[in-house]
Amino acid sequence: MLKKRIVFPLILLLLGVAAVVFVRSSGRAALPVEAMMGPIRQLPEPNPPLITTLNVAPAIGWKAGERPTVPQGLKVNAFAAGLNHPRWLLPLPNGDVLVAESNAPPKPGEKKGLFAWVQSLVMKRAGAGVKSPNLIVLLRDANGDGVAEARTVLAQGLVSPYGMALVGDQLYVAEADKLVRFAFRPGQTTVANPVKVTDLPGGPINHHWTKNVIASADGSKLYVTVGSNSNIGDNGMAAEEGRAAIWEVDAKTGGHRIYAYGLRNPNGLAFEPTSKMLWTVVNERDGLGSDIVPDYLTSVDFGGFYGWPWYYWGGYIDKRVDGRDDMQQQYVERPDYALGAHTASLGLAFASGAKLGPRFAEGAFVGQHGSWNRKPKAGYKVIFVPFAKGRPAGKPVDVLTGFLNKDEKARGRPVGVAIDRAGALLVADDVGNAVWRVTAG
Numbered sequence: 001m002l003k004k005r006i007v008f009p010l011i012l013l014l015l016g017v018a019a020v021v022f023v024r025s026s027g028r029a030a031l032p033v034e035a036m037m038g039p040i041r042q043l044p045e046p047n048p049p050l051i052t053t054l055n056v057a058p059a060i061g062w063k064a065g066e067r068p069t070v071p072q073g074l075k076v077n078a079f080a081a082g083l084n085h086p087r088w089l090l091p092l093p094n095g096d097v098l099v100a101e102s103n104a105p106p107k108p109g110e111k112k113g114l115f116a117w118v119q120s121l122v123m124k125r126a127g128a129g130v131k132s133p134n135l136i137v138l139l140r141d142a143n144g145d146g147v148a149e150a151r152t153v154l155a156q157g158l159v160s161p162y163g164m165a166l167v168g169d170q171l172y173v174a175e176a177d178k179l180v181r182f183a184f185r186p187g188q189t190t191v192a193n194p195v196k197v198t199d200l201p202g203g204p205i206n207h208h209w210t211k212n213v214i215a216s217a218d219g220s221k222l223y224v225t226v227g228s229n230s231n232i233g234d235n236g237m238a239a240e241e242g243r244a245a246i247w248e249v250d251a252k253t254g255g256h257r258i259y260a261y262g263l264r265n266p267n268g269l270a271f272e273p274t275s276k277m278l279w280t281v282v283n284e285r286d287g288l289g290s291d292i293v294p295d296y297l298t299s300v301d302f303g304g305f306y307g308w309p310w311y312y313w314g315g316y317i318d319k320r321v322d323g324r325d326d327m328q329q330q331y332v333e334r335p336d337y338a339l340g341a342h343t344a345s346l347g348l349a350f351a352s353g354a355k356l357g358p359r360f361a362e363g364a365f366v367g368q369h370g371s372w373n374r375k376p377k378a379g380y381k382v383i384f385v386p387f388a389k390g391r392p393a394g395k396p397v398d399v400l401t402g403f404l405n406k407d408e409k410a411r412g413r414p415v416g417v418a419i420d421r422a423g424a425l426l427v428a429d430d431v432g433n434a435v436w437r438v439t440a441g
Contacts, residue, residue: 027053029290033340033378036294037396040338043313047289053373057380057410059127059431066411068427068436069402073357075441076400078434079141079426080148084133086428086435088212088416090164094186095421097139098154098164099428099435103132105160105176109204111235126372127413127431134158136173138189139435146424146437152189155182159202163212163269167219167251174211174224177202179249197222198254201242205229208243208265208283210346215251217271222249223278224256227265231286232321233309244308246280246300262306262332268348268366268417272299275390281345281366282335284312287320290374295345296335297364297385297392307332337392343379344369347417347428351384355423356440363387365399365425367414380404382414382427400427400438 027049036043070076079097088100136155139148155161160176171184171191178199182191200211208227215222228244229235246266248259265283272279278300284293285308293312310324311317314334317324339345347367351360363386368379380403386394403412412432420426425438 027051027055027290027373028375029341031291033343033374036291036338037340038338039336039392040294043292043294043316047291048287049289052287053290053375055375055377056126056372057370057377057404057408059413060405060409060411062411062432062434067402068400068412070400070438071398073359073440074399074438076436076438077146079146079437080139080151080435081433083137083433083435084135085127085130085430086137086415086433087210087430088162088164089418089426089428089435090166091418091420091426092166092186093421095141095144096186097148097418097420097426097435099137099139100161100164100173100416101133101135101137102160102162103130103430104128104209105132105203105206107203107206107209110207126410132160134160136161136164144422146439148435154189155191155194158194160209162210163214163225165213165215165222167215167222170251172197172213172215172222172251174200174213176200176206176209176211179211179213179222179224179254196254197251198249198256200224200247201226201229205235205239207235210265210267212267212269214269214271217276220251222251223247223259223269224249225263225266225269225280227267227283228308232318237323240309246278259302260300260304260306262304262308262311264308267346270348270350270364272364272387272390273350273352274387275299277390279348279350279364281339281348282306283344283346284341285309285318286342286373288318290341292341294338294341295343296339297337297345297348297366298333298335301333304333305331306335337385339366339368339383339396340378342371342374344371345379346415347382349417349419349425350387351419353419353423354425356425356438359397360384360399363392365417366396367417367427369413369415370403370410377404377408380410380413382417382425399425400436403429403432
């Protein structure tokens with residue numbers, strides 16, 4: 001009897017240890033991705049895998065007749081198909097839609113090595129190996145049937161263009177290494193002679209190359225996202241000068257200052273319609289396991305420090321990073337709303353102007369490009385975060401799904417989201433080479 005009392009607990013202990021070792025060695029999440037979504041206060045402990053997790057969804061595109069899935073009360077159609085890696089969107093006041101067809105620029109300064117080589121191969125399978133088209137394409141739906149029957153190249157010869165903003169008769173475009181403007185009025189189908197507003201941190205590494213731009217309500221200021229040059233400062237902090245930040249740029253002079261910092265890879269930017277505050281979505285760090293660190297949606301305070309690379313989620317210490325000043329820990333801003341670990345949340349659009357019914361009347365649409373280093377995969381959809389009185393107020397709701405097929409291959413990957421003139425939700429799908437249009441129905 002004594003042996004049984006000793007042996008049975010010992011077996012349970014060994015099984016528990018084996019389970020922990022399996023989860024860690026496999027990199028598999030211990031929690032559902034939904035556990036790291038919402039206004040959470042506490043994160044689980046880091047659980048880094050013994051071998052870096054690579055769990056990429058190979059890109060296969062959409063077959064004829066296939067489309068994403070929407071919840072009851074909504075319908076979806078292809079606003080435009082046959083595009084070339086569409087990443088970001090700007091609906092114009094006359095109903096035209098600008099699309100940045102773009103991908104990463106050359107990065108001759110990136111570190112070389114076995115893991116980097118393997119990672120580049122698997123990321124190519126996910127659609128990241130497409131050569132950047134470097135175009136801004138104009139889509140026009142002249143008859144208002146929800147399908148663009150005309151497309152023209154508005155601008156070409158750019159360096160991985162991404163964010164776009166229209167202020168009066170000036171079209172601002174954030175390239176991978178600079179912010180430029182074109183003389184432009186809605187209705188035009190081509191532009192030329194860009195004027196540089198300011199340089200932005202670029203190569204030769206340019207790890208997080210995507211730069212987004214939006215304008216203040218009066219058009220005098222521009223807000224530009226600049227992602228970090230590494231995961232956690234791996235290339236030295238000198239390479240991070242001006243990065244992992246949101247810049248505030250004077251639209252006339254190009255003068256600029258850091259508006260907020262410690263944001264590893266901010267992408268989507270928007271002003272919340274009730275409070276008028278600036279909000280962003282941010283991709284957080286890799287390497288601490290499949291359960292953390294969650295990407296997030298947050299309001300942005302001027303001068304706010306959000307922790308990268310030394311801290312995350314309001315002050316958790318990343319012990320992998322040297323050189324921290326723990327006096328800063330007390331000043332780290334906690335993000336408002338977690339979006340799930342490694343979901344690659346990129347797109348952001350508030351529902352102001354949307355005509356998708358009362359369920360989607362107040363809140364934020366977020367495009368989740370999808371994980372490449374989480375088991376199981378996460379993201380690969382568009383979600384809606386309900387708001388009330390200018391703040392997140394509920395669990396996220398799936399809006400557009402079905403980007404992964406039953407074999408977990410990627411038919412598409414959503415990126416930019418925007419509300420068009422008619423109140424429909426537009427979604428740029430860079431693997432599916434389409435812009436999807438979601439309407440009430």
